[in-house]
Amino acid sequence: MSFRTKIIQQLIHINEAIFFYPKLKKFYKENLKSQEINILDIGANKGQSIDFFLKVNFNAKINAFEPNKKLFRYLENKYKSKTNITIHNFGVSKIKGELEFHENILDETSTFEELNLDSKYLDKKAKVLGISKENIIVDSYKVNVIRLLDYLNENSNIFFDVLKIDVEGHELQCLEGLFSNEIKIIPIKYIQIESHNDDMYINNNQQEKIEELLNTNGFKQIAVIKHGFGDFSEIIYQNKSQL
Known part of the structure; x- marks a missing residue:
């Protein structure tokens, strides 16, 4: 990773610490009252969300x-x-199996999705990073993937307070692997999803389908918390059956 990329990452993290995480912490402090909480963190990256939830509840x-x-x-x-x-x-x-994973030079945006090389947002991002858009992906390889439904069935004794999904355009597929006729009641109170309003990936901008899938399966939107930079937000949904 270049020095320039490291500086950009550091600036992003500082910005998030000042403008984003305090608002998210306020939400969860008000809504997660249990002494012990269970979290599913999909897309852990360097542990930003892990550290955040430990601050909410040690x-x-x-x-x-x-x-x-x-x-x-x-x-x-x-x-x-x-x-x-x-x-x-x-x-x-x-699905349960294998998918091609693409490591991005800015590892926060690594993904299973294909880059949209016609994206103006991608052009702008590449210029900020000082590279060509064709070089944003630094490595690709097969990785094992699971369905959330299978994971819940294997851990049927656990009720999860939060499912956080940050997978750079692959959010809909994660949710499609969660909801099924195989399970009637989802043992999750809140689902937190990062929603982008750009076209960096070919299959991005699927928020309408995500919203429909969540609503159909009993989750309603209760909060939108904007990040400190860029045109994206965390959208939090609550399980109606837990009301």
Whole structure:
């Protein structure tokens, strides 16, 4: 990773710490009152959400999924002393099997989705990073993926307070792997999804389908928390059956 990319990442993290995470923390402090909470973190990256939920509740039990093999090793080492943190080196999708994973030079935006090389947003991002848009992807390889439905069935004794999904355009597929006639009541109180309003990936901008799928399965939108930069937000849905 270049020095320029590292500086950009650091500026992003500082911006988020000032403008985004305080608003998100306020929401969860008001809505997660239990002394012990269970979190599913899909797209753990460097552990930003893990660290956040530990600040919300020090005793939070967190199962985090990160398909990036380098970041998985980083996360394992970072949280090796935390018995309440479990890191899984899997992706999450609508199938159980393998998918091609694309590592982005800015690892926060690595994804299973294909870049839209006609995207003006991608052009702008590449210029900021000082590279060509064709070089934003630095590596691609097959990774194992699971369905959330299967994971819930294998852990049927656990009620999850939050399912957080940040998978860079692959959110709809994650949810399609969650909802099924195989399970009538979803043991999750809140679903938090990162929603982008850009066309960086070919299959991005699927918020309308996501909204329809969630509403059909008993989740309603209750909060929208904008990030401190860019045109994207965290949208939080509540399980109506838990009201």
